[in-house]
Each structure stands twice: as C-alpha cells, then as structure tokens.
Amino acid sequence: MKDTKENPSVPFLIGKKIILRPLVEKDINKKYLCWINDREVTKYMETGVFPTTLKELNDYYNRIKNSKTDVIFAICDKKTKKHIGNIKLGGINWIHRFANLGIMIGDKNYWGRGYGQEACKLLLEYAFKRLNINKITLGVYSNHKRAIKTYKKVGFVIEGRIKGIFYIDGKFLDHIIMGIAQKEYIKKYGNF
Numbered sequence: 001m002k003d004t005k006e007n008p009s010v011p012f013l014i015g016k017k018i019i020l021r022p023l024v025e026k027d028i029n030k031k032y033l034c035w036i037n038d039r040e041v042t043k044y045m046e047t048g049v050f051p052t053t054l055k056e057l058n059d060y061y062n063r064i065k066n067s068k069t070d071v072i073f074a075i076c077d078k079k080t081k082k083h084i085g086n087i088k089l090g091g092i093n094w095i096h097r098f099a100n101l102g103i104m105i106g107d108k109n110y111w112g113r114g115y116g117q118e119a120c121k122l123l124l125e126y127a128f129k130r131l132n133i134n135k136i137t138l139g140v141y142s143n144h145k146r147a148i149k150t151y152k153k154v155g156f157v158i159e160g161r162i163k164g165i166f167y168i169d170g171k172f173l174d175h176i177i178m179g180i181a182q183k184e185y186i187k188k189y190g191n192f
Contacts, residue, residue, distance in 0.1 A: 013122045020073035037107030044144045084110045087119045097134035120154045128182045144175035155180045
C-alpha cells in the first residue's frame with residue numbers, strides 16, 4: 001500500500017459515519033501505541049500479550065505498507081477526520097481469491113456505536129467488488145458476543161469452531177471461524 005504523506009485525510013472508501021483511508025506513517029504515534037498496549041482494547045486480539053514499543057509498531061507499519069498480501073486502512077470519523085481504529089484485509093491469496101479480515105476500534109469512545117459494523121461493510125464491498133476476492137474469513141473468541149453479532153449483521157456466518165484454544169481471564173475459550181463468500185454478499189446486498 002502506498003503511503004499518502006501529501007494528504008493523509010484523503011478518503012479511499014466513504015460511509016455514512018466513517019471514511020477508510022490509507023494508514024500513514026503519521027498514524028504510528030503514541031495514541032496508536034496506547035491502543036495496542038491497552039488490555040481493554042486488545043483483550044480479544046492476538047496482539048497485546050506482550051508490551052509493544054513504538055519501534056515495533058513502526059516495524060509492523062513498514063511491513064504492511066510494502067506488503068502485496070495485506071491492505072490496512074485507518075478508520076476515521078467522517079465529521080472530525082479523527083483516526084479511531086484500523087481495519088485490515090490480510091493474507092490475501094490472489095490465486096484462490098481469499099483473505100482474512102481484522103479490525104480494531106482503538107478509541108473506546110466509539111465502541112458500540114456502529115463504527116465497526118460500517119467499517120466491515122465498506123471493507124467487504126471493496127474486497128468483493130474491486131479486488132474480486134471470493135471468500136473472506138475471520139476468527140473471533142467465543143465470548144466476544146458483541147463482535148459476533150456485528151459480523152453476523154454484515155453477512156458473516158459461523159463456519160467452524162476450535163474448542164478451548166484461547167486462554168482468557170482464567171478460562172479456555174473456543175475460536176469461532178466465520179466467513180462470507182462473494183455470492184453470499186451479492187445475495188445480501190445486491191449485484192455489482
């Protein structure tokens with residue numbers, strides 16, 4: 001993904017409440033670092049187990065921006081242009097046309113207000129219409145009910161479960177695998 005240093009606020013995808021724009025170097029800052037190191041934000045993520053430094057965050061950004069198999073966007077409030085989180089289409093397999101979705105709303109003031117749902121919907125539209133991806137999957141902890149509900153609202157269905165693989169707060173939890181295919185997306189939202 002190209003770095004948009006000239007004007008990082010230029011939207012790439014526009015929704016009702018948010019814009020998705022390229023994540024740029026300017027976004028790799030103390031605010032983002034606080035999100036990554038906040039246990040409440042990362043509780044249901046693979047990151048956050050060990051402390052992250054600004055250098056590690058910069059290294060991650062540099063890997064992603066030069067990747068041919070990952071696309072990451074900054075999720076920004078449409079009115080204020082405030083960066084509130086990120087959404088990623090990762091591990092894109094260009095031959096078999098599948099990818100994995102990952103999302104983080106880092107700014108807790110935006111939790112539970114539909115921003116994640118809208119970001120997922122915009123990313124699905126981009127993946128299916130513009131990239132011609134056939135299948136998008138994601139993984140979610142079985143006790144993360146709010147996320148599962150959000151993913152179902154945008155069209156994901158539960159396709160599998162790995163029992164007792166995640167250890168969170170003294171309990172072993174299941175890993176729920178969810179997915180949506182391009183044809184299911186078209187059935188739900190219409191042809192393109």
